[in-house]
Amino acid sequence: MELWFIFTVSLCLSLIIKSLFFPSNKTLPLPPGPLRLPLIGTLLTLRTSFSEIELLLRNLHAKYGPIVTLSIGPRLSIFVADRNLAHYALIQNGAVFSNRPTSLPAAKIFNSNQRNVNSAFYGPTWRLLRRNLTSEMLHPTRIRSFSGTRKWVLQVLMDRLKADSESRDSIKVIDHFQYAMFCLLVFMCFGDRLDEKEIKDIEYVERKVLLSSNRFRVLNFCPRITRVLFHKRWKELLEIKKERDDVLIPLIRARESLKKAQNDNDFVVSYVDTLLELEWPQEKRKLDESEIVSLCSEFLNAGTDTTATALQWIMANLVKYPHIQERVFEEIREVMGERDDKEVKEENLNKLPYLKAVILEGLRRHPPAHFVVPHAVSEDAVLNGYLIPKNGTINFMVAEMGWDPKVWENPMEFKPERFLKDEEGFDITGSKEIKMMPFGAGRRICPGYNLAMLHLEYFVGNLVWNFEWKASNGDVDLSEKQEFTVVMKNPLHVSLSPRV
Secondary structure: OHHHHHHHHHHHHHHHHHHHHOOOOOOOOOOOOOOOOHHHHHHHHHHOOHHHHHHHHHHHHHHHOOEEEEEEOOEEEEEEOOHHHHHHHHHHOHHHHOEOOOOOHHHHHHOOOOOOOOOOOOOHHHHHHHHHHHHHHOOHHHHHHOHHHHHHHHHHHHHHHHHHHHHOOOEEHHHHHHHHHHHHHHHHHHOOOOOHHHHHHHHHHHHHHHOHHHHOHHHHOOHHHHHHHOHHHHHHHHHHHHHHHHHHHHHHHHHHHHHHHOOHHHOOOOHHHHHHHOEEOOOOEEOOHHHHHHHHHHHHHHHHHHHHHHHHHHHHHHHHOHHHHHHHHHHHHHHHOOOOOOOOOHHHHHHOHHHHHHHHHHHHHOOOOOEOOOEEOOOOEEEOOEEEOOOOEEEEEHHHHHOOOOOOOOOOOOOHHHHOOOOOOOOOOOOOOOOOOEOEOHHHOOOOHHHHHHHHHHHHHHHHHHEEEEEOOOOOOOOEEEOOOEEEOOOOEEEEEEOO
């Protein structure tokens, strides 16, 4: 079976070898890199972990420079580690570098053939979906309208942490963080406070989708062949999609029925409500249920897993460095005074510059994603004197830019004070200059970056204001591992003491 698979994959890949080795623009070379052997590269990809690829890329950049070419899977992949090149591509030439590569076959099952914000090609579909998201759900007025929901979710989180701390000495906090973020994003998505079982059901199916990419990588190589050789795995993939549909579609239908019955003046708009109103301009039809499921799934995952991961990394550093945690607490106390108020309100956050610096330092030192979602160019382009071919992908190394010693003194240290030096405030979008880009940059920057910053500041501030956080099993281990995001290899365990 293995020999037969190697043979069939080699036949499929032979169709793309010409485009990999002989780009249409012969006057410019591709970025440097190791010898490109598409077949061997494809087979190695099936056995290589993400962390191993990242380590390989660091060695290649040390040898070849800030932009390198590597054969990963069936595509030519270019990796950029330099912040100035990233700014030139994403900010100064965003119209050319803002496309997306064609999704791999397994991914298309979950993103409705690239009809969601993240994967859509740069064009009318992407503009429609992004405009709907930014003008409806992510508009400052709409974000403020969910302040009551954030307060409710904060109370849910505090109650769970308190109950857990009273029954045991050591708490694994990531489970509580993920549950709280799911409560918040589910309400924003479906406009309803679901019970714990419903939240857990959604969390379960979304987690299966997120963690499926590694298991189903083999299906992306010559689907016509793998559908025969790996038909059981294709069946499993489709079953996961059906599980997701079975959980989310009833919520969508319930929201549609409620929307028709409600008085508009009393109706709080959810993300599903906006999607039910959308229409594809070319096809003159509204979104079908499968397309809405893909967009809801994207909304939940983008706002839940990344935020919960960032929240754990930040709290881990506050546990590891108690003096930083105490400075956050003292800053909050100066603003709150001696009032018996258990909540750091959202209107207080702008008065807490050190808290904001802690959040920025957490995102710099521990970006939840070490790479942005792969970009593609809409036409052959030139970057740093090299050809970026239209049929390749270009990847920007987020972690490497945030750890650049030419920009950040002692970059691997956790020093929030470095963000207090900029009196005008740090530009997280990188419009003028990219120093770090945890949310990406340019036209494909994460549209929810303002919401993510609000959530992180609000929850970190309240977690420190209500509890003193200490390590429950010795020192905090900041080792990493790759899941959907880059998470703590050994999840944070703490003991909590209520603040007096």
